[in-house]
Amino acid sequence: MDVRGTVAAGWEPVRDAFLRNFEQRGERGAAVAVHRDGVRVVDLWAGAKDGDGEAAEAGGGGADGAGAGGGAPWTEDTAQVVRSATKGVAAAVPLLLHQRGLLDLDAPVAAYWPEFKAAGKDRATVRDLLAHRAGVPVLDRPLTLAEAADLPTATAAIAAQAPVWEPGTAHGYHAHTFSWLLSGLVHRVTGRTVGRWVAEEIADPLGLDLWIGLPDAEAHRVGRIGPVEEVEPPGSGALRLRPKRAVTEAYRDPDSLTRRAFGVIDPKPDENDPAYRAAELPGSAGVATARALSRFYAATLGPVDGAERLFAPETLALARTEESAGPDRVLLVGTRFGLGHMLHGPASPLLGPSSFGHPGRGGSLGFADPDSGTAFGYVTNGMRKTVTADPRAQALVRAVAAVAGVGSIRR
Numbered sequence: 001m002d003v004r005g006t007v008a009a010g011w012e013p014v015r016d017a018f019l020r021n022f023e024q025r026g027e028r029g030a031a032v033a034v035h036r037d038g039v040r041v042v043d044l045w046a047g048a049k050d051g052d053g054e055a056a057e058a059g060g061g062g063a064d065g066a067g068a069g070g071g072a073p074w075t076e077d078t079a080q081v082v083r084s085a086t087k088g089v090a091a092a093v094p095l096l097l098h099q100r101g102l103l104d105l106d107a108p109v110a111a112y113w114p115e116f117k118a119a120g121k122d123r124a125t126v127r128d129l130l131a132h133r134a135g136v137p138v139l140d141r142p143l144t145l146a147e148a149a150d151l152p153t154a155t156a157a158i159a160a161q162a163p164v165w166e167p168g169t170a171h172g173y174h175a176h177t178f179s180w181l182l183s184g185l186v187h188r189v190t191g192r193t194v195g196r197w198v199a200e201e202i203a204d205p206l207g208l209d210l211w212i213g214l215p216d217a218e219a220h221r222v223g224r225i226g227p228v229e230e231v232e233p234p235g236s237g238a239l240r241l242r243p244k245r246a247v248t249e250a251y252r253d254p255d256s257l258t259r260r261a262f263g264v265i266d267p268k269p270d271e272n273d274p275a276y277r278a279a280e281l282p283g284s285a286g287v288a289t290a291r292a293l294s295r296f297y298a299a300t301l302g303p304v305d306g307a308e309r310l311f312a313p314e315t316l317a318l319a320r321t322e323e324s325a326g327p328d329r330v331l332l333v334g335t336r337f338g339l340g341h342m343l344h345g346p347a348s349p350l351l352g353p354s355s356f357g358h359p360g361r362g363g364s365l366g367f368a369d370p371d372s373g374t375a376f377g378y379v380t381n382g383m384r385k386t387v388t389a390d391p392r393a394q395a396l397v398r399a400v401a402a403v404a405g406v407g408s409i410r411r
Helices: 012-024 085-090 092-099 114-120 126-130 145-149 151-160 177-190 194-206 216-221 245-252 257-261 274-278 290-301 313-319 391-404
Strands: 004-007 029-036 039-047 324-327 334-337 356-359 365-369 374-380
Touching: 004 012, 012 029, 012 039, 012 391, 029 290, 029 391, 039 290, 085 092, 085 177, 085 194, 085 290, 085 356, 085 365, 092 177, 092 194, 092 313, 114 151, 126 177, 145 151, 145 274, 151 177, 177 194, 194 290, 216 274, 245 257, 290 313, 290 365, 290 374, 365 391, 374 391
Parallel strands: none
Antiparallel strands: 004 039, 029 039, 029 374, 324 334, 356 365, 365 374
């Protein structure tokens, strides 16, 4: 496998772990980037751009950098749909609005979005909405992709939905509905969509190859996501983190919150469909490079290449503060959430207690670790059944932890 890119002196173990993902874990195409104290120390990519071809094989890289499976090679500017890792970027929007004095986290959502108070949600706060406590992880009637992508239609549906628990009394992962909850709130506070706000206030100033709503002009850069792999690839052994029996059974039960939360867009969208990638779905459909994810999180910690830091110290403290913890009504395991970000814990191991970010179902991961000044981004086109702790991403996190001298939770 021809791994391209650079690593700073001392960070070679991350390159070794990245290579082993191809040799032992069936990686197809991927990239990883790491910043330390605002400086990029890891920037690697390898494999095939399209994950729906044959898997790249170790030792089979040609001069063009493609794996033995053939197809176009992954290049330094290849981007991918990052699924729920989008949430970590989108969560910066309400935090920055709060930082600018435009959003009160403890105000009722209905103070900004009057229609949201329907069906018993009048006391749900902005904090509840961001911390997955709003009680609306499902819709009584799933939306088509066209409806999901239409902001007025989708936000009207979520505003009218009755909660499945009293807002603020429990938490459960709002896998897809987070898109419309955040979109409805941000649009009413700013007059802009989340995708436009991210582009104008975050991505453009920082020079990020990152989009919530992919422009047609950038579509050629995006690799195809492969099908979800139902079995372990050769050589991976027992490396995949297998879900508990209760989670597996819940996915099979069409009436469970778990199944319904992940099925609110029906029929299930094709993530390689240009219409899906162009949709401004800040909970699931962002497109980014690993370099962009890492640079974004680095900018939450401090200045990067002369660009001003995103988060003031008080906002950074909010980002790393626990808001919800314990049994998750949707994922059925113990999860920890801040204000839109997942926090370090057994269900989503990052670098340490200060870490905040978000995984993407099937692989991608981005996060910041304030205590060590580290930021991390990983994207892949080889989809797995994991939700919050993909073994390929975790192997890279362990390598980063070893180099950075921090202790992540042992799996």
